Amino acid sequence: MASQTCSADTLAAMLGTNTTNATAAATLICDQFNTISTKFTDTAYAVDSTYLLFSAYLVFSMQLGFAMLCAGSVRAKNTMNIMLTNVLDAAAGGLFYYLFGFAFAFGTPSNGFIGKHNFALKDIPSSVFDYSYFLYQWAFAIAAAGITSGSIAERTQFVAYLIYSAFLTGFVYPVVSHWFWSVDGWASASNLDNLFLGSGVIDFAGSGVVHMVGGIAGLYGALIEGPRIGRFDHTGRSVALRGHSASLVVLGTFLLWFGWYGFNPGSFTKILSPYESGNYYGQWSAVGRTAVTTTLAGCTAALTTLFGKRIISGHWNVTDVCNGLLGGFAAITAGCSVVEPWAAIICGFVAACVLTGCNKLAEKYKYDDPLEAAQLHGGCGAWGIIFTALFAKEKYVNEVYPGKPGRPYGLFMGGGGKLLGAHVVQILVIFGFVSATMGPLFFILHKLKLLRISPEDETAGMDMTRHGGFAYVYHDEDGIPMKKIEPASSS
Incomplete structure (x- = not known):
C-alpha cells in the first residue's frame, strides 16, 4: 500500500494569508492525516500477516x-509406526529448518545456488521477512518430508527416518526452493535482474519444489529398500497389500x-494488494481464482480416476479415487495462480492419466510404494510443471509476477516456447539434484544396515517389534485377534 504524505508548508500556502495562523492549521490537519495514513499502513501489514499465518495453519493441518x-494406507500392524514418523517429520523438520533450512532457502543477499543469511532466524523480523513467513515456509518443508515417508512405509528403520528427514528439510528442499522461489535464485521468476531464459520458472506453490522433491526422494528410498515382503509372489505377479482402513484414507x-x-492460495503471502487502486479486482480476486483452479483440478482428477x-477393474474404488484427487492437486500447484479455471480441468484430467500410467509402470518393474507417493507427487508434479508452461495466461502472469512486462507465458496461449x-x-x-543427494544418502544407510528392518520384524509388524504393541485391537489375515499391548508396570 502506497504511503500518503502531507506537507504543512504546502498546505499553509494553499490556505492563504486570510486564514488565521495558517501554519498552525495546516500542521494540525497534516498531523491528523498522517496519523490516519499510518493506521492504514499498520492495518495492511496486520491483514497480510494474519492471512499468511492462517495459510500456514492450513498447510500445517495437512500433516494430520x-x-x-x-x-x-498401511496394514494395521504398522499403524503406530507410520503415525510416529509423521510426527517426527514435523518435529525434526521444525528444528533443522529453523537452524539451517530457512537460511539456505531465503537468506538474502546471496548467490543463485544457496542462501547464506538468517541462520536460526538471526535479524528477523526485518523489512524483508517476518516470523509468519518462516512459519509458512516450514509448513511447506515438512510437507515434502511427509511425502517421502509414505514411499518407504512398513519396512524402514526408525533411525533412517530421523536422518533422512533432517537432511531433506535442512538442506535438500531448502536449496531447491532457493533456486526457484528466492529473489536471488538462478531460475526464480522473482529474480528480475537475471531472469532465466527471460521468464524464470513459474512454480507458484511447488509442483516441482515440494512435490517432485518429496516424490523423487521417496523413489530412491523405495528402490534401494526393495518391495515389502509378499508384495510380489515367486512368479513376479503383483499381490495387493491393501491398507487396513479406507475410512482413514478418506479422512x-x-x-x-x-x-x-x-498451500496454493496462501502462496501469494499477501492479499491486500490492489492491481488497480479503487477497483473491485485485485490480488484478493487472484487468491479466489487460485482456490477455484485448485478445486476444479482435484475434482476432475477424482472423477477421471473413478471411471477409469x-x-x-470393474470396481468403484474409493482409495484410488482419493489418490487421483490428490494427483490433481499436486499437478495444479505450479500453475494455480496463472491459468484459467477451464484449463485446470484439463490439468486434472491428464494428471489422473499420468498417475494411472505411473502405477502401471511401477507394477511392471516391481516397484513398491505403499502410498503411490513417487508416482503421485513425482509424476503428477512433473506434469503440473509442463502444464503451467503450456497454459499460463499473459494477464495473470504479469499480475502475479509484476515488475517485468513482456514476460513469456504459456505456449498454447500464444506466449512462445521460452517458458516451456x-x-x-x-x-x-x-531430478538430478535430488538423485545426487538423497540417492547416496539412502544407499549409505542401506550399506550401514540402518535402512530396512529385518524380515522377522517386518512380518510381525513394526508396532509390535519396535513400538511396544499394536495401535488397536484388530484381526490379522488368519483371523487371529491382535490386541494392544500396554506398557508393563514398573512396580
Missing part, C-alpha cells in the same frame, strides 16, 4: 491429513484438500 492417509484426503487452500478404474524450455530445465535439475 498425511498422518491419517498414511495410517489408512486424510479431505484434510489434505482443506489444507491445500492454504471402473473400466479397468525453462520448465523442462526445472524438471531435469530437480
Whole structure:
C-alpha cells in the first residue's frame, strides 16, 4: 500500500494569508492525516500477516491429513509406526529448518545456488521477512518430508527416518526452493535482474519444489529398500497389500484438500494488494481464482480416476479415487495462480492419466510404494510443471509476477516456447539434484544396515517389534485377534 504524505508548508500556502495562523492549521490537519495514513499502513501489514499465518495453519493441518492417509494406507500392524514418523517429520523438520533450512532457502543477499543469511532466524523480523513467513515456509518443508515417508512405509528403520528427514528439510528442499522461489535464485521468476531464459520458472506453490522433491526422494528410498515382503509372489505377479482402513484414507484426503487452500492460495503471502487502486479486482480476486483452479483440478482428477478404474477393474474404488484427487492437486500447484479455471480441468484430467500410467509402470518393474507417493507427487508434479508452461495466461502472469512486462507465458496461449524450455530445465535439475543427494544418502544407510528392518520384524509388524504393541485391537489375515499391548508396570 502506497504511503500518503502531507506537507504543512504546502498546505499553509494553499490556505492563504486570510486564514488565521495558517501554519498552525495546516500542521494540525497534516498531523491528523498522517496519523490516519499510518493506521492504514499498520492495518495492511496486520491483514497480510494474519492471512499468511492462517495459510500456514492450513498447510500445517495437512500433516494430520498425511498422518491419517498414511495410517489408512498401511496394514494395521504398522499403524503406530507410520503415525510416529509423521510426527517426527514435523518435529525434526521444525528444528533443522529453523537452524539451517530457512537460511539456505531465503537468506538474502546471496548467490543463485544457496542462501547464506538468517541462520536460526538471526535479524528477523526485518523489512524483508517476518516470523509468519518462516512459519509458512516450514509448513511447506515438512510437507515434502511427509511425502517421502509414505514411499518407504512398513519396512524402514526408525533411525533412517530421523536422518533422512533432517537432511531433506535442512538442506535438500531448502536449496531447491532457493533456486526457484528466492529473489536471488538462478531460475526464480522473482529474480528480475537475471531472469532465466527471460521468464524464470513459474512454480507458484511447488509442483516441482515440494512435490517432485518429496516424490523423487521417496523413489530412491523405495528402490534401494526393495518391495515389502509378499508384495510380489515367486512368479513376479503383483499381490495387493491393501491398507487396513479406507475410512482413514478418506479422512486424510479431505484434510489434505482443506489444507491445500492454504498451500496454493496462501502462496501469494499477501492479499491486500490492489492491481488497480479503487477497483473491485485485485490480488484478493487472484487468491479466489487460485482456490477455484485448485478445486476444479482435484475434482476432475477424482472423477477421471473413478471411471477409469471402473473400466479397468470393474470396481468403484474409493482409495484410488482419493489418490487421483490428490494427483490433481499436486499437478495444479505450479500453475494455480496463472491459468484459467477451464484449463485446470484439463490439468486434472491428464494428471489422473499420468498417475494411472505411473502405477502401471511401477507394477511392471516391481516397484513398491505403499502410498503411490513417487508416482503421485513425482509424476503428477512433473506434469503440473509442463502444464503451467503450456497454459499460463499473459494477464495473470504479469499480475502475479509484476515488475517485468513482456514476460513469456504459456505456449498454447500464444506466449512462445521460452517458458516451456525453462520448465523442462526445472524438471531435469530437480531430478538430478535430488538423485545426487538423497540417492547416496539412502544407499549409505542401506550399506550401514540402518535402512530396512529385518524380515522377522517386518512380518510381525513394526508396532509390535519396535513400538511396544499394536495401535488397536484388530484381526490379522488368519483371523487371529491382535490386541494392544500396554506398557508393563514398573512396580
